[in-house]
Amino acid sequence: MLAFTFSQLAQQVVSGLASGGIYGSLALAIVLIYRSTRVVNFAQGEMATFTTFIAWSLMHHMSYWPAFVLTLLIAFGGGVALERVVIRPVERAPVLSVVILSIGLLILVNGLSSWIWGSDVKSFPSAFSTRPIRVGGVAFSIQDLGVIGVSLGAVALLALFFRFTKVGLAMRAVALNPGESELVGVRVGWMLALGWGLAAALGALSGMMVAPSVFLEPNMMLSVLLYAFAAAVLGGLDSPLGAVVGGLTLGVVLNLAGTYVGFVGSELRLAVGLAVILAVLLVRPAGLFGRTVARKV
Amino acid sequence: MSLRVDEAEYVAVLGANGAGKTTTLRAVSGTVRRSGTIVFGGKRIGGKRPDAVARLGIAHVPEGRGTFGELSVWENLRLGAYPRRDRAAVRRDFDRVVGYFPWLARRRDQPAGTLSGGEQQMLALARALMARPRLLMLDEPSLGLAPIVVRELFEILGRLNLDEGLAILVVEQNANVALRASKRAYVLEVGRIALSGESSELRADESVRRSYLGY
Amino acid sequence: MSGRLAWSLRLAAVGVAAAVAAALPFLTSDFLSFQLARMGIFLIAIMGLNILTGYTGQISIGHGAFMSIGGYTTAVLASQHGVADYWTVPLAGLLTGLVGLAFGVPALRLAGLYLALATFGVAVATPSIEKRWEGLTKGSTGISLLSFHSNHWLYGLTWALAAGLFVLAWLIVRSRLGRTFKALRDSEVAASAMGVNPAFYKTLAFGISAFYAGIAGALYTIQNAYVSPDTFPITLSLYLLIGAVIGGLGSMAGLLAGAAFVEFVPIHASGIVAAISPFDLNTKSAGVPSVLLGLVVVVLVLALPDGAAGLLRRVGSPLTRRLYSRPP
Numbered sequence: 001m002l003a004f005t006f007s008q009l010a011q012q013v014v015s016g017l018a019s020g021g022i023y024g025s026l027a028l029a030i031v032l033i034y035r036s037t038r039v040v041n042f043a044q045g046e047m048a049t050f051t052t053f054i055a056w057s058l059m060h061h062m063s064y065w066p067a068f069v070l071t072l073l074i075a076f077g078g079g080v081a082l083e084r085v086v087i088r089p090v091e092r093a094p095v096l097s098v099v100i101l102s103i104g105l106l107i108l109v110n111g112l113s114s115w116i117w118g119s120d121v122k123s124f125p126s127a128f129s130t131r132p133i134r135v136g137g138v139a140f141s142i143q144d145l146g147v148i149g150v151s152l153g154a155v156a157l158l159a160l161f162f163r164f165t166k167v168g169l170a171m172r173a174v175a176l177n178p179g180e181s182e183l184v185g186v187r188v189g190w191m192l193a194l195g196w197g198l199a200a201a202l203g204a205l206s207g208m209m210v211a212p213s214v215f216l217e218p219n220m221m222l223s224v225l226l227y228a229f230a231a232a233v234l235g236g237l238d239s240p241l242g243a244v245v246g247g248l249t250l251g252v253v254l255n256l257a258g259t260y261v262g263f264v265g266s267e268l269r270l271a272v273g274l275a276v277i278l279a280v281l282l283v284r285p286a287g288l289f290g291r292t293v294a295r296k297v
Numbered sequence: 298m299s300l301r302v303d304e305a306e307y308v309a310v311l312g313a314n315g316a317g318k319t320t321t322l323r324a325v326s327g328t329v330r331r332s333g334t335i336v337f338g339g340k341r342i343g344g345k346r347p348d349a350v351a352r353l354g355i356a357h358v359p360e361g362r363g364t365f366g367e368l369s370v371w372e373n374l375r376l377g378a379y380p381r382r383d384r385a386a387v388r389r390d391f392d393r394v395v396g397y398f399p400w401l402a403r404r405r406d407q408p409a410g411t412l413s414g415g416e417q418q419m420l421a422l423a424r425a426l427m428a429r430p431r432l433l434m435l436d437e438p439s440l441g442l443a444p445i446v447v448r449e450l451f452e453i454l455g456r457l458n459l460d461e462g463l464a465i466l467v468v469e470q471n472a473n474v475a476l477r478a479s480k481r482a483y484v485l486e487v488g489r490i491a492l493s494g495e496s497s498e499l500r501a502d503e504s505v506r507r508s509y510l511g512y
Numbered sequence: 513m514s515g516r517l518a519w520s521l522r523l524a525a526v527g528v529a530a531a532v533a534a535a536l537p538f539l540t541s542d543f544l545s546f547q548l549a550r551m552g553i554f555l556i557a558i559m560g561l562n563i564l565t566g567y568t569g570q571i572s573i574g575h576g577a578f579m580s581i582g583g584y585t586t587a588v589l590a591s592q593h594g595v596a597d598y599w600t601v602p603l604a605g606l607l608t609g610l611v612g613l614a615f616g617v618p619a620l621r622l623a624g625l626y627l628a629l630a631t632f633g634v635a636v637a638t639p640s641i642e643k644r645w646e647g648l649t650k651g652s653t654g655i656s657l658l659s660f661h662s663n664h665w666l667y668g669l670t671w672a673l674a675a676g677l678f679v680l681a682w683l684i685v686r687s688r689l690g691r692t693f694k695a696l697r698d699s700e701v702a703a704s705a706m707g708v709n710p711a712f713y714k715t716l717a718f719g720i721s722a723f724y725a726g727i728a729g730a731l732y733t734i735q736n737a738y739v740s741p742d743t744f745p746i747t748l749s750l751y752l753l754i755g756a757v758i759g760g761l762g763s764m765a766g767l768l769a770g771a772a773f774v775e776f777v778p779i780h781a782s783g784i785v786a787a788i789s790p791f792d793l794n795t796k797s798a799g800v801p802s803v804l805l806g807l808v809v810v811v812l813v814l815a816l817p818d819g820a821a822g823l824l825r826r827v828g829s830p831l832t833r834r835l836y837s838r839p840p
Contacts (some may be wrong), residue, residue, distance in 0.1 A: 184376050
């Protein structure tokens with residue numbers, strides 16, 4: 001057991017929050033899609049990787065932030081198109097079919113990333129400098145703080161969108177009751193597509209935030225996906241707030257466990273993620289903020 | 298089966314459970330597969346999806362009200378006006394609707410699911426009105442409501458029909474109330490129209506009342 | 513077609529197939545024997561997965577993890593305890609089966625999507641657990657087996673086992689146990705109303721499918737004479753599920769097709785893509801097999817959304833139905 005100092009704890013918490021922001025963004029993407037279409041998109045991670053590769057290519061031709069924004073837009077468009085073309089036909093299909101479909105997408109997109117950009121590891125620029133900054137006597141990484149800022153900023157923007165715009169309201173209505181939404185004139189299909197678009201953009205954000213530290217390669221997001229699932233399950237699969245809170249919590253817990261709990265070390269983080277999934281699903285499947293749904297007979 | 302509602306007309310559809318009343322409404326609003334011809338304001342709407350039908354001016358308040366329980370009262374109303382772009386007119390309609398149901402303004406931030414059954418029915422009606430429909434369809438609005446609330450509800454419907462020229466098609470199990478309120482009525486039996494005519498006549502005819510309407 | 517005639521035809525077909533199968537290694541290249549043996553291994557794993565997912569409707573995206581348990585059992589027993597590798601196979605199967613039973617208990621509480629999520633997590637996390645548990649697994653270095661066998665021998669062992677396990681699976685499916693499984697899949701509520709204890713049968717299905725996967729994993733390790741945490745990645749679990757689905761969930765006939773698909777499509781993907789694509793693409797890249805496989809899966813599901821029932825089943829069902837229908 002390592003020596004315990006307050007500043008080290010603070011650093012671990014902050015860097016845990018940064019990872020948590022990344023997991024939470026991807027978790028939010030998963031929850032957005034699950035809420036409206038009841039589909040768990042197993043391909044969300046690979047889509048994020050693919051769009052991060054696009055960002056990488058763009059950054060050879062333009063500076064960071066324009067490429068960042070352009071990538072988000074491209075990801076959004078891709079998500080919308082994907083829903084309309086691939087998901088819409090299986091809207092009413094049984095669960096297993098949709099699971100298989102998203103697994104097929106996972107494999108397909110992963111292969112595309114390899115095919116187009118190769119499987120060698122690439123470095124991805126960070127939006128923030130790697131210099132430390134001292135706050136209250138403790139040194140924090142600007143990058144960590146920046147990632148937290150971007151993730152929470154994106155989440156806040158989305159929250160405002162859902163709360164205050166007409167379209168956001170319509171999307172919430174569709175998630176609650178699609179049949180009823182149709183009766184007031186909401187084009188449910190397009191709302192679902194919008195959801196996929198937003199989710200894809202969130203995934204791109206998550207990918208671009210994680211790439212600088214784990215390096216860009218086709219399998220980059222496989223473990224992030226596991227953590228995102230854990231975060232989403234922890235928070236409640238149908239709760240956006242839960243996804244974010246779950247992500248931040250998980251990030252901090254993983255970091256602290258990795259640092260302070262001897263046998264976990266750095267290799268067993270995945271196992272901790274798995275343990276969270278199993279524990280939540282077995283003890284309280286609705287998660288922290290989700291709704292428990294009675295089984296229909 | 299052939300049914301007609303004229304402009305500003307108030308028509309009731311009656312019948313026992315399973316007679317097909319709900320399905321009739323669903324066929325019009327597009328929430329169920331249908332065959333045959335459905336014409337609204339001169340346009341054929343038989344192949345249109347429910348959201349397209351709603352945009353044409355048909356408001357369908359389904360059985361069980363269909364309010365969005367987790368959204369606030371105000372958000373439910375706002376959703377009612379979803380397809381509309383004329384912001385000023387929407388605001389005026391909001392005031393008008395509050396005029397019919399004053400308590401809506403007081404409880405605007407309350408989640409709709411916490412309202413009583415009667416209040417939810419009123420909210421569903423108010424939401425439908427926010428769309429400025431030309432035809433208002435209600436499925437069993439009196440279900441589960443106390444008689445005094447039912448009376449209040451139908452009184453408002455009557456005013457809407459008379460003052461604003463809103464065409465109303467109401468499906469009801471409570472034939473007494475429906476016949477008093479409406480101008481014409483159809484009685485369905487196992488998916489067919491068994492009887493139709495002026496509501497006042499149907500109400501006056503004892504044999505009809507006893508054999509078809511159960512009272 | 514009368515019952516007896518159908519039976520004798522079917523027996524004849526099986527006899528011919530067996531003869532061809534036995535002769536194949538001598539007629540083909542050594543590498544092809546290797547590939548065919550591996551196809552047999554996948555077939556065994558897919559058969560087990562089929563019983564679980566196809567017959568009791570429990571989705572598992574984690575059967576690679578079960579295979580790795582079997583694989584490591586074999587490796588540890590053979591290399592550290594001197595057990596002859598082929599004897600380890602049934603032991604690996606049994607041990608994995610027990611683990612499957614144990615997993616089946618908590619799995620009961622997870623429905624559909626949640627179970628898929630949980631098994632996905634198991635598949636992703638297991639390699640890292642194996643890396644960490646160095647005392648037993650020797651971590652990332654993995655365990656090497658000392659004895660090598662010819663590809664022909666492996667082919668024979670694998671397909672002999674596959675045939676035996678196929679018969680076993682077939683018997684299970686046709687028996688009352690199988691009908692109980694199917695009843696559970698179609699409606700758990702109805703089945704329990706008729707006195708079936710869902711918990712027992714669903715757990716049993718997990719155990720059986722894990723048993724199959726364990727045997728497959730053991731054979732896989734023997735074939736490679738090596739096992740490491742990276743031998744059974746998440747992609748393997750995904751491929752297994754896809755193989756089961758393509759083969760036709762809930763039917764035995766298509767499983768061969770599913771196994772063949774999983775074994776041969778990725779390897780020949782570059783060739784296939786190069787042959788059919790009008791552009792001059794770099795088809796040798798590592799991503800091509802995945803693209804092809806993923807594309808096929810996506811197209812299949814879009815084409816047959818209600819099925820997950822496999823192309824073969826749809827196309828071949830008049831034929832298979834006649835082969836498998838029971839006399840009235």
